[in-house]
Amino acid sequence: MSEAVTCEVLDGVAILTMDNPPVNALGHAVREGLWTHLGAIAQDDTVRAVILRAEGRTFPAGADVREFGSPRAAPILSQVCDRLEACSKPVIAEIHGTALGGGLELALACHFRLADKSAKMGLPEVNLGVLPGGGGTQRLPRLVGAEVALDMMLSGKPVHAQQAEATGLIDKAVNKNLRQATMATARNLIAHNAGPRPTRAQTVGLGDPAGFATAVAAARTRHATTQRVNIARIINCVEAASLLPFEVGLAMERQAFDELETGPQAVALRHAFFAERRAAKIPEREGATLREVKTIGVVGAGTMGSGIAISCLDAGFPVTLLERNSEGLEAGLAKIRTNYENSVAKGRIDAQTQSDRMARLTGSTDMQDLGAVDLVIEAVFEDETVKRDVFAQLDQVMRSGAILATNTSYLDIDALAATISRPEDVVGYHFFSPAHIMKLLEVVVGSKTDPNVVATGFALAKKLRKVPVRAGVADGFIGNRILAAYRLAADFMVEDGATPAQIDHAMRVYGFPLGPYQVLDMAGLDISWARRKRLAAVRNPKDRYVAIGDKICEKGWFGQKTGRGYYVYGGENGPIENPDVLAIIDAERLEKGIAPRSFSDDEIQMRCVAAMANEGARLLDEAVALRPSDIDVVELYGYGYPRHRGGPMMAADQLGLLTVENALKSYQPEERQFWSPSPLFAELIKNGRHFSDLNEQ
Known part of the structure; x- marks a missing residue:
């Protein structure tokens, strides 16, 4: 018997508990344990109700990623869900944490669903190139209808317990004592001699056939140009929930899942999933002693510097933003203030959060004010002379052991580090614009960068909710x-x-x-x-050089900010191809004797x-x-x-x-x-x- 699932019978209630740290992933041991215990429960006349719960911090948060792309040992998830739904005793899902993917499909196969008020539920399979393969495309629409089901499956975004209750996905969002509430529900079902309530037999989500069809048609129109093959298959399977018998819909879902899982898009999306996690594995993290970073300074209050400051403020850091003059500083502070005002207006944060973040921000025009911070991120204009001057000033004022990070996109970090007395403290943090939104952070490692500084950069990236990638010194780094x-x-x-x-x-x-x-x-x-x-x-003068971009810039056409570039902007019909650029291209071809x-x-x-x-x-x-x-x-x-x-x-x-x-x-x-x-x-x-x-x- 698998230890990943245990069964305890208390007052006629069988409590099935999944315990597969850290996220109760639905690997073979869990599936086998559920299958075996459910088989035994079916034969046990003393059991009159069942509770499905999980230990640890979450209800199952999905499949075991180690099984992705390879044949799964029986029983597979869809078989477990079918046995769960077919149980002759009422089954209650007790949801806490995040019930995602197969975890939510398990809950959908239960007859009743209670969730902690802080729980989240979702079907993110779309992001891995597949679709829910445990009956989710057939059960969810029967509970919530096509519009909600398609939104959850096509966006992959989880919903909160209160929203799940409002749509009918769960029976109740419990404010406190979830385990007590599920046990009370089980005893109440026993007292009323209640039987199972299979999701496959539910029709509330199918009650408006015209509305269901309209939601499906709208989804098809919205995604008509998508290249993601799984999106069309998801829509088809959800439509089948209203048109076909349940078993036929399940078979359609199973076939679609199997075909998608081995397709090139799913392979590529799984690769992306694992690649992000693999990028965090760097040699410098082995045995590293992280440097303390509690306060951050940002030099440069332009678009990039302001975005970096916002990213640090969002992560809870006190930030000192420095500019060379008061006009530039006030412009930077205004950018940050406006960003938070817009976030409040759009409901992304509340006024108190805005106030708290702005309270952690200090503006300055005096380099001495960076003397006590733990980390300085230099984000001035991309010019080596300008950056060298900033480095020289920072070298004089920064405390010993503080990290000096440069946000350069192209410049030689080793050359910059060589100009100061502490090259071991210098590292590249290449943020991407807008810095408070873009997730990538290239951590550029110089020849003398202390490994602990590199490891600290990766730890900081996690706090900033960035995806860090290690890069060596080269013109342009990786990206x-x-x-x-x-x-x-x-x-x-x-x-x-x-x-x-x-x-x-x-x-x-x-x-x-x-x-x-x-x-x-x-x-x-x-x-x-x-x-x-x-x-x-x-x-190299022997290399082919295309001067078209240079000649466009010589005209003063720098793109959107000047209204002209490769396209012309400002017209009623949006950007149009710039005919003057086409003339420049024709002239270049003529001069070089190129026959197009x-x-x-x-x-x-x-x-x-x-x-x-x-x-x-x-x-x-x-x-x-x-x-x-x-x-x-x-x-x-x-x-x-x-x-x-x-x-x-x-x-x-x-x-x-x-x-x-x-x-x-x-x-x-x-x-x-x-x-x-x-x-x-x-x-x-x-x-x-x-x-x-x-x-x-």
Whole structure:
């Protein structure tokens, strides 16, 4: 008998208790224990009611992630749910913590559901490329109707107990003494000789067929252009709940789950899930002594500095925001104040929370005020001279052992660290804009950075609710190195015959929310122009150089902020392709003697993905990135890479490394050095391996 599930009979009530720390995941031991105990309960005439509960901090929070993508030993979850629902004695689910995925499906298979008022319930399978596979697509709509069921399944977001009670998902949200309440309910059912109440027999959610059909049609319209194949299957299965017999709907759900689980999107989404967790495993955390960080200083009150300050305030830190003059400081403080006022207006936080966070914020124009803080994050203009000056001042005032982090996007952290007396305290924190919203944080490790400083950065990232990824020192680190390759591949195609709008369209079709030229316009063309000018001195004159972006900037067109860039802004119909940019492109082609040719969406996508994967392989060769999945995490969280593709390294694995290498070689006659495949491709192909095989090394 599995120890993951125990059974105690008290006054005719069988109490089934799941105990599988830390989150009571529904692994084989739990499923087998439930199956066996339910079989015994069915034969025990002394049992007249059943309570299903869990020890620890939560009701089952989903499947055992170690079983993802592999055959599951019987009984599988759907079988357990069916046996639970078929129990001849009334079964009460006692829900606390977070009942997610299979955990909620277990509760749906019970006959009655009580939940602690703080509990949350959800079906997040959509985020893993599958759908609820334990009967959830059939049972949930019978309780709450199509609109609520589809919202839960397609968003993957959990609902609070009070909302669950209001929709009929649970019978009652209990304010206190949940265990006492469920036992009282069980005894009451026994006293009234009540029998089971199978969810499959419920019809309240099916009571308005026209409304049900309307909700299904609305969901189809809303997701008509989605590339996520599981979304259409979820909608179909929910529709089946109202049109087909229960058993037929279950069979349809099972078939859809099995087909989706082994599909490329589910594989990529599982990869993304594990990659985020793997990124936290860095060598510096072994035996580390974390430095104390209780107070934070931020130098620079511009857009990035203000966003970083908000992120730190949100995490509960006292923050000193420093600017060189009072005008700049007041502008930064106003940004922060306005952000919190908007959050209150939208109901995201209450007025007291706003007041508490603003009370932790101190503005200053005196560098001496940073002398006592534990960590300073420098977020001034991306100019090495400016940053060196700030570093020199901070070196004079910061206390011994305090951490100095730079938010540079491209600059050499080792060169900056070498200018002060404490290079071991210097680390890169590359936030992404807007810093209080974007989840990615590249923690850039210099050659002399103390390992304890690196480990402290990862611990801080968790408090800031960021996803940290370790990066070595290199121009652009991981993310911007990949971005530069992506943009260069796009620029070559534009010069050879594509238009920026065609490139943008193809990459949106691939799954990016915006194409590369839309992103350039949004970020400001002057930012990448400044980098190109900075690198001009070290550029190999033999390398192909596309000057289109430079010539646009020379016109003073920097994108959205100036009303013109690759697109023209401000019109009634939204951005339109800039005809003057098309003229610049034509002139460049004429000057270089390039005869324009056409590009298909497939070729555009392949060239861009191959360029990104190849640059990623080079980053691995150079030890800038620890593992391929770290590169994918950076691209997913920092650059909008479509999650159902898994990231450029996973995409290369799924395309086939030989296919990608051959594509790179076929492009080489055009730009030999840029397209030259990393030797890592040949090494992996020779040994029958993939990038994913390197992730656990």
